[in-house]
């Protein structure tokens with residue numbers, strides 16, 4: 001299933017050099033692709049898109065690429081060596097982006113100038129002459145594969161390996177169900193839940209009908225689940241880690257009186273832009289959950305906590321390489337503090353909805369178990385765990401965990 005050669009694929013070496021720098025920062029520095037891309041050489045928008053596509057396609061099948069490289073050299077290349085990085089990038093371009101062999105060699109070799117150029121040339125030549133995997137074969141990092149097989153079963157891990165190389169669908173959340181139904185009928189989308197439409201073909205978001213009018217916003221189906229758990233009769237609702245605001249918009253559209261709080265001013269600027277475009281209303285507070293105190297208690301608090309984000313691996317494959325056991329443990333420790341603090345802002349009878357876009361039990365199931373053990377005045381009312389494989393026939397969903405806890409006294 002080869003894709004057409006991308007624009008610029010045969011032009012200069014710059015996007016490959018930028019891709020090498022980003023891949024190195026992601027794998028060795030634990031950075032996100034977006035952060036790693038900052039501060040590099042200025043590229044045209046086309047070259048920038050090509051650069052990110054090359055790195056993304058490399059990360060979607062990295063263990064597979066490494067096995068190929070190891071099969072073609074007797075001299076084991078260190079994991080973080082430039083030669084291995086260059087070979088990974090070149091193979092991903094051949095497998096997933098259909099870059100012709102001569103262009104691969106011509107753009108890969110200058111990247112190892114002063115290094116083992118002959119070795120890279122030899123390994124690449126050998127592999128390009130042999131059978132390479134198809135573009136629809138993906139691979140999870142070994143530790144993640146092992147963890148998810150143990151936690152969610154063989155089929156979920158296999159589904160994740162299929163999903164990581166598929167383009168996820170475009171999910172839109174609507175202000176009203178009437179608008180969702182009309183849009184689905186007009187645009188050929190599928191209404192998978194109330195106020196939610198899925199488009200399976202790729203379209204430019206800003207040119208879709210209703211974008212300029214603010215009828216909808218982009219939001220994966222899984223991430224709409226927490227706001228759906230907030231009881232309809234809750235009046236004052238706090239969205240406690242709110243930016244860039246997908247859940248704030250849902251809560252406001254559902255008629256709640258919303259306070260959106262986040263400590264990041266730049267992310268809150270995106271939330272304000274989303275409110276302005278959709279014409280929805282929310283109070284907006286720049287503050288740290290751990291330092292803030294409200295003047296009045298809330299009927300419901302939604303805590304969409306910062307997390308390892310491993311559930312978003314389809315759009316952000318690098319999360320799987322960042323989420324080490326240490327990062328997951330640190331994240332779980334912060335989540336425990338955020339939960340304990342935000343629980344103090346609820347009136348008796350109020351609901352605390354906790355959510356993470358993570359496939360790691362320490363950030364989900366174990367977090368809730370520990371919270372309930374420490375808070376006898378709370379009980380669990382409902383929970384939802386989404387693992388790879390759910391809705392696969394319709395395009396899949398991000399991995400997610402959400403639970404609603406009720407303050408009983």
Ligand SMILES: C[S@@+](CC[C@H](N)C(=O)[O-])C[C@H]1O[C@@H](n2cnc3c(N)ncnc32)[C@H](O)[C@@H]1O
Nearest residue numbers: 241242243244245246247262263264288289304
């Ligand atoms: C998972 S994102 C929230 C996504 C958002 N709920 C949405 O649906 O668009 C987590 C957010 O928590 C914020 N955050 C992290 N630690 C925080 C803290 N101690 N206090 C307030 N906000 C925090 C981050 O700035 C980030 O915007």
